[in-house]
Amino acid sequence: MEYAINDLDELAIPYAIELIDVTVRLGNRDILKSIHLTIEQGGIFALLGPSGCGKTTLIRTLVGRLQPLNNHNGPRRKISILGKHTHAFGQIVGFMPQEMALHSSNTIEEELFFYGRLVNMSNEKIKQRYQFLINFLELPHERKSISTLSGGQQRRVSFAIALLHEPKLLILDEPTVGVDPLLRKKIWQHLTEITMKNDVTAILTTHYIEEARQANIISFMRYGNLLETGRPNDLLLKHEQQTLEAVFLELCEGSHRVEMQCHTQEKVHDHKSLTIANKICHSFQSVRCSCCMRESCCPTLRSCARPYLGRSLCALLIKDILKFQRNPFMLIIQFLVPILQIALFCLCVGRKLSNIPFGFISRETIGSGSGSELILNKIDRNIFKIIEYKTIDEAQRLFDVGYLSGIINIGENFSRELIEKATNCSFSNVNKYNDSQFTMYMDQTNRQMVYTIAEEFIRIFKTIDVDYHLGFFTSTPMNQESLFKLAQFHNNLPEIEYTFTHFMIPGIILSVIFFFNVALTALSLVIEQSDGTQERIPSRGSLLYSSLLCVIQGFCGMTFGLVISTIFTTEINAHQITMSIFYPVLLLSGIVWPLEGQPIWMRTVTEWLPMTKAIDAMRGILLKGWGIQHLIVQQAFWITFIWSMVFLILTLFIFNCRRL
Numbered sequence: 001m002e003y004a005i006n007d008l009d010e011l012a013i014p015y016a017i018e019l020i021d022v023t024v025r026l027g028n029r030d031i032l033k034s035i036h037l038t039i040e041q042g043g044i045f046a047l048l049g050p051s052g053c054g055k056t057t058l059i060r061t062l063v064g065r066l067q068p069l070n071n072h073n074g075p076r077r078k079i080s081i082l083g084k085h086t087h088a089f090g091q092i093v094g095f096m097p098q099e100m101a102l103h104s105s106n107t108i109e110e111e112l113f114f115y116g117r118l119v120n121m122s123n124e125k126i127k128q129r130y131q132f133l134i135n136f137l138e139l140p141h142e143r144k145s146i147s148t149l150s151g152g153q154q155r156r157v158s159f160a161i162a163l164l165h166e167p168k169l170l171i172l173d174e175p176t177v178g179v180d181p182l183l184r185k186k187i188w189q190h191l192t193e194i195t196m197k198n199d200v201t202a203i204l205t206t207h208y209i210e211e212a213r214q215a216n217i218i219s220f221m222r223y224g225n226l227l228e229t230g231r232p233n234d235l236l237l238k239h240e241q242q243t244l245e246a247v248f249l250e251l252c253e254g255s256h257r258v259e260m261q262c263h264t265q266e267k268v269h270d271h272k273s274l275t276i277a278n279k280i281c282h283s284f285q286s287v288r289c290s291c292c293m294r295e296s297c298c299p300t301l302r303s304c305a306r307p308y309l310g311r312s313l314c315a316l317l318i319k320d321i322l323k324f325q326r327n328p329f330m331l332i333i334q335f336l337v338p339i340l341q342i343a344l345f346c347l348c349v350g351r352k353l354s355n356i357p358f359g360f361i362s363r364e365t366i367g368s369g370s371g372s373e374l375i376l377n378k379i380d381r382n383i384f385k386i387i388e389y390k391t392i393d394e395a396q397r398l399f400d401v402g403y404l405s406g407i408i409n410i411g412e413n414f415s416r417e418l419i420e421k422a423t424n425c426s427f428s429n430v431n432k433y434n435d436s437q438f439t440m441y442m443d444q445t446n447r448q449m450v451y452t453i454a455e456e457f458i459r460i461f462k463t464i465d466v467d468y469h470l471g472f473f474t475s476t477p478m479n480q481e482s483l484f485k486l487a488q489f490h491n492n493l494p495e496i497e498y499t500f501t502h503f504m505i506p507g508i509i510l511s512v513i514f515f516f517n518v519a520l521t522a523l524s525l526v527i528e529q530s531d532g533t534q535e536r537i538p539s540r541g542s543l544l545y546s547s548l549l550c551v552i553q554g555f556c557g558m559t560f561g562l563v564i565s566t567i568f569t570t571e572i573n574a575h576q577i578t579m580s581i582f583y584p585v586l587l588l589s590g591i592v593w594p595l596e597g598q599p600i601w602m603r604t605v606t607e608w609l610p611m612t613k614a615i616d617a618m619r620g621i622l623l624k625g626w627g628i629q630h631l632i633v634q635q636a637f638w639i640t641f642i643w644s645m646v647f648l649i650l651t652l653f654i655f656n657c658r659r660l
Ligand SMILES: Nc1ncnc2c1ncn2[C@@H]1O[C@H](COP(=O)(O)OP(=O)(O)OP(=O)(O)O)[C@@H](O)[C@H]1O
Pocket: 026, 027, 031, 049, 050, 051, 052, 053, 054, 055, 056, 057, 058, 098
């Protein structure tokens, strides 16, 4: 029967592992230097060498966790496991990494079930295997949590996972570390048995050179080079030594001499001289490898992963369910907090402002048909909470202390002027009206508020024009230019000086300090001073009050931190709750969007949160030059102090309850 070349390739038994000209660089150092190694299937291959020689690097390269250098000048680089690309081995390989790589919250049983499902084992099969492995590896009760196991026990669980699905190839990084001599003997016996009976290949690394006598093939490694590879007895005979340790010593001295020679002859560093020992690296049997390097032409690549995709998803799902069952608090954090945060965002940010407290003074006699009454009737009472005052001084005082967000001051000739402006289209008359009868004061530090007020008054003046056309306002004829004149009322608004950044900065400063607690208070202020954040604020107020407010807010943050630390015992939970609270506080305290944008019922609660008044006060101090005599500043200090006391009492209470 005739075979085409490709058919022969398909039939050939692939090597267990095949490395051709593999160089791995980590940082700026070549950790593996042009490694050539081919191992046939069946038997134990032990990689020996001192700490730091590159054993783990070789293993990690084999399993695809490290990528070798592309060496275009040398022979074609190749890495394969059982004829497959290193990323495609899936079910056929059992891998035990040097690090634990275990889910510490799982029990031994759950961990074995998790990995069993990942490789598509049936529950019965997993049960049967884990009972065997628990006995064989002398593991504690299967319901014991991994986090409570000793380091050695955890390594044995990791070893059990590698053996669980009875793979054709075992890649084990130091499987016998931390294992007592008796169990070590049992492990070697088991490996010998499965490699002989089931044609399994075990590739392992070890520090214990003498235990490697039980391996079929061993390879000595030093400084990223394979010094020599062969059967243990053959190496002993060849080097006429009694122990493998002595062989290794001799090889090391030999390689050292070669390196020294290279050095003294001032030869250029070249791969051939450095990998002189690699030349004696063997291919145990020259069976042709039928696998190909490119993923696209590897027929088994997908078939390894696809059949148990569903089972893998199931394993991941079960793992997460168990995790949530054990820690329901995490469930709240993971699912409810994002929902809450989105809901709060929708409630607090981007909404139209409402209930803005506005002073209204009119020196006109308010009666039917007067301009003042017209304006008053047109003001949207959902947006503005209009409070009428007799004198501008009275309103101005309340405006200055932050009780009012703006004032409308209407002069006694407003109605007459309104009609005159509406009917007189001549630009030359504009100066005549400069001492306007309609004056508006606004809190310019709140940019969103300025927009809302301006927008609302433009709307009001536009509707006055509509009223005229409908005949409600006056019988005097108006033309297009008179409309323009009416719109010019808007020019009476003060020029906007502050940006959105100015609005945000006071809140950001306080939230940073609050959440990073009192220890960072001084530091944050220093940072803000040094990185120029404070320079961006045209600070008008006392640095003493703003600093004091920062300190007391920091103290409040610290007491809040104390409450968290008494409630939660794990770092992760404490961290999660702090993170979960940060965003809602940011939204609810009016840092991003004015409080006037929140529904009124919500505002009555949020204005008493620890940071809300403090942020308002901080804006007042930094942007408007407020002092301690301002009611909001006083409220800010009191509210922060009361919250701090509440948090402290709560901490003591929880602490005492826990001790009982
Ligand atoms: N990510 C990295 N970046 C830079 N160098 C690394 C990195 N990982 C490992 N190395 C270096 O590579 C060398 C080989 O490390 P490797 O872990 O392969 O040694 P090893 O033979 O397995 O040692 P041990 O037996 O102690 O585990 C060491 O000198 C190590 O410092």
